[in-house]
Amino acid sequence: MSRQIHVFRSPERFLAGTIGAPGEREFYLQAAEGRRVVSVACEKQQVAVLADKLGALISEVAKRFGEQAGAAPFVPADERLLTPVDAEFKVGTMGLAWDGDRSQVIVELLALSEDEVSEDVVLEDSEEGPDALRVFLSLAEAQSFAQHAEAIVAAGRPPCPLCGNPLDPQGHICPRLNGYHRELG
Structure with a gap:
């Protein structure tokens, strides 16, 4: 079966969410654009790390390139996953990049794989490698995602x-x- 890469160039929403009670929560990342919705399962620590690394990337972009995040209400007011939540895959490797030409943050989530994933697979459209979810965000959208993800992680026990x-x-x-x-x- 060939590799699937789900690309969201202008998502209407990209957020972290949970299903279940604290102590039994399952964590998901979800991107939506129009009627297309892709959810991936992940661990709580992966959500925390992604939020932290996005914050660091935003700070570095501001320092090096003078780009500012500004404010954008990107996470919907209800802040819930769109249901039904059917995970395409479980996240293994995560990658972040800054596209200076388009002033966008690129988040790539790769499926958990038994094979070792090399850096060459991240952000590449090759036929070989694990399935992926690739989301393009403005700095404001990335910052909004990171703040919401931190709140989701902190809402546990x-x-x-x-x-x-x-x-x-x-x-x-x-x-x-x-x-x-x-x-x-």
């Missing part, structure tokens, strides 16, 4: 003040307390 692991509503066995569960109150 609060961290334990001692060990940093997620707290369940009923608590957890903290490794810093050697399994001893102190009564609260």
Whole structure:
């Protein structure tokens, strides 16, 4: 089967979202343009890293090229994934690039693959390699995505003040307390 590359040159939306309750959430990235919607499954840490790296890229572009993000309400007001969510693939490798000629950020998400993915595959349209989702964003759109993604990641379970692991509503066995569960109150 040949490689599929889903390209969104002017997406109406590109956002991170979740399905499920905190502690059981599944994370997705979704791009939509007209009636075409592509969703990909990913890990919470991948969303956090993508948001962080986009922020760093935006800062670097501003410093080197003087381009400013400005403000753009890119993430829809309801900030939810369009349903039904049917993931095309699970994200393995992520790539970011700056297209100075078009003043656009390029986000590429490659499918998880058993084979090692070389840098040559990222942002290439070759027949070989994993499936991909490629999204072109203005700086303002990239910044809006990053802010929304950070909020999605932060909306999960609060961290334990001692060990940093997620707290369940009923608590957890903290490794810093050697399994001893102190009564609260």
